[in-house]
Amino acid sequence: EQAAKYPQTDWHFEYSPETFSTAELDFSLEVCEAVMEVLAPTPDHPIILNLPATLEAATPNIYADQVEYFIRNLPNRASAVISLHTHNDRGTGVAAAELALMAGADRVEGCLFGNGERTGNCCLVTMALNMYTQGVNPELDFSDIDRVIETVEYCNQIPVHQRHPYGGELVYTAFSxxxxxxxxxxxxxxxxxxxxxxxxxxxxxxxxxxxxxxxxxxxxxxxxxxxxxxxxxxxxxxxxxxxxxxxxxxxxxxxxxxxxxxxxxxxxxxxxxxxxxHVHASDKHFQLVDYEERRTADGARLFTGTIAVEGEERTVSGRGNGLISSVLTTIEDAFGLSLEVADYTEHALGTGRDARAAAYLECRTPEGATIWGVGIDEDVATASVRAVLSAANSAVAG
Structure with missing residues (x-):
């Protein structure tokens, strides 16, 4: 009667059989049918029948079975939107809503991050993103979930738990x-x-x-x-x-x-x-000051460089079949430190002309110990020289 007084307003009515999940299903149907007779909904202007699990008292499949029975036995089903209103007393509010949707329901009522009476209602964030992970568009935008969290925490003065599904601070974090x-x-x-x-x-x-x-x-x-x-x-x-x-x-x-x-x-x-x-360390035993490398007439590589040893600069040199071997020879001849290459890898740090290089050198000592060295430089050759000196510093440090 009141709605008829305001025909310019598009009225939609909702009815909730409050104790649906703990009542006799046929009685719930009888009451809802009576409400529909009064409100006279149509497929173009349906009523919302909201089926609450006012107190979650059974497993989610039981609630879904109740919803399915209700839908199958409701006259004029096309004129009703079947809505769900689960609670989380047993910790399965989302699961109950998901199964009830599969049973034929059309709509879900809930709260962001599950706030609500007692243990809360169905968490719409969890519900929506569960659907999203299965390829179903929930038509809710959580592309900036931290902003949603900030708003919810401000309004409710209740923090979102660190391990709340999808939104918690630690849910995408692995320590193991x-x-x-x-x-x-x-x-x-x-x-x-x-x-x-x-x-x-x-x-x-x-x-x-x-x-x-x-x-x-x-x-x-x-x-x-x-x-x-x-x-x-x-x-x-x-x-x-x-x-x-x-x-x-x-x-x-x-x-x-x-x-x-x-x-x-x-x-x-x-x-x-x-x-x-010993990367970029000022207290390392060996420090590269400068060097040059050239190929000799017999095809060998000659390394000549200035290396600071405990702060004192020394000019040293050595030959080898490549840059790394010539530096290792230099280290052995000048300082009596013998290292043998076991493995060497390098890669660029970034892209473009200004990309630096990282070099990793695995060495063996005469005693069979493994020593690793790392070199980082704008020049890949210099990075490999620094890797040798890094390994030498590790060998000296023990």
Whole structure:
């Protein structure tokens, strides 16, 4: 009667049988049919029948069965929008809503991050992004989820839990070594294959789709493995450590994590790396001042350079079949330090004309110990020379 007084308003009515999930289904149907007779909905102007799990008292499949029975036995079904209103008393509010949608419901009522009476209602963020991960557009925009969180926390004065699905601060973060290694390999495979589908282990959704960066995906503490710090160094410094070098560096990271007793930042890991391999360190035993290299008449390489030893500059030289071997010969002849190359790799740091180079050198001592050296420079040849001196510094440091 009141609606008829205001024909310029487009009225839509909703009715909720409040104790639907704990009432006799046939009685709920009888009441809803009576309401529909009064309101006279049509397919073009349907009524919303909202079916609450006012107190979640059974497993999600039971609620879905109740909804399915209601839908199958409702006269004039085309004139009703079947809505869901779940609660989370048993911790399955989202699951109940998902199963009830599969049972034929059309609409879901809920709250952002599950706020609501007692344990809360269906979390619309979780519900929507569960659908999104299955290729169903929920028609809700969470592309800047941190802004949504900020607004919800301000309005409700209730913080979103760090491990709340999709939105929590730590949900895209791995501390476990095995998880970090799998994520690192997953990212590498996706980049290599240019796969349009998201297939990274332990990450149910691409954080970038929600406005999150990859910086916090892998974080390092005392329980982290090699994949963790290797990922951080690659993302932060562009370094792609060889597998055996990762194993060599791992104890240094572990010691720092145990010493500090907290999560390590990218700056912490970079500091540990520079200290371990004497990169840009002012207190290293050998420091490269300058050098030149030329090919001799017999095809050998001649290295001539100035190396500061404990701050005192010395001019030294040596021959070899390449730059690295000539520097190793120089180190042995001038300082009595014998090292043999076991492996060498290099790569560019970045792209373009100004890209620097990183060189990694694995050496063996006469006693069979493994020593690693690292060199970083704008010039790839100089980077390899620095890698030799880095290994020499590690050998001297013991």
């Amino acid at each position: 070594g095995s998880h970090q290694d799998a994520i690192k390999k997953g990212f590498a495979a996706a980049k290599r294959q240019n796969d349009e589908h998201w297939r990274v282990p332990y990450l149910p959704i691409d954080p970038a789709d929600l406005g999150r960066s990859y910086e916090a995906v892998i974080r390092v503490n005392s329980q982290s493995g090699k994949g963790g710090f290797a990922w951080v160094l690659e993302q932060d410094q562009g370094l792609k450590l060889p597998k055996r070098m990762q194993a060599d560096f791992s104890p240094h990271v572990q010691r720092m994590a145990d010493l500090l007793g907290r999560e390590l930042t990218a700056a912490d890991i970079w500091e540990a790396f520079r200290d371990a391999y």
